[in-house]
Amino acid sequence: MTQTIEVHPVFALLSNYDLISTTKDLTAVCRRLAAHPFVTVDTEFLRETTFWPRLCVVQLASEEEAVAIDAMAEGLDLAPVFELMADER
Numbered sequence: 559m560t561q562t563i564e565v566h567p568v569f570a571l572l573s574n575y576d577l578i579s580t581t582k583d584l585t586a587v588c589r590r591l592a593a594h595p596f597v598t599v600d601t602e603f604l605r606e607t608t609f610w611p612r613l614c615v616v617q618l619a620s621e622e623e624a625v626a627i628d629a630m631a632e633g634l635d636l637a638p639v640f641e642l643m644a645d646e647r
Contacts, residue, residue, distance in 0.1 A: 575624040578627040579631035581638070584635075585638045594622070598619045598620075599618055599643070602614050618639070
């Protein structure tokens with residue numbers, strides 16, 4: 559017997575996501591995501607060689623878009639992510 563499982567449409571995006579490594583691109587994606595009623599967030603940290611965890615990757619998604627942010631990219635300002643997370647809407 560075969561079982562059919564319905565999957566949320568955002569998972570179809572996960573194989574085709576954008577990697578964000580510039581503040582300009584990050585600002586644009588955060589503005590788009592701010593228009594949605596909710597945003598999912600996942601983070602990855604490095605702690606193998608440091609006392610304090612170091613943020614490496616932030617993944618954000620709406621029902622229409624999924625992105626991965628290279629938090630270690632040179633010159634990247636994460637302020638747009640912090641502003642998006644502080645938005646109480």
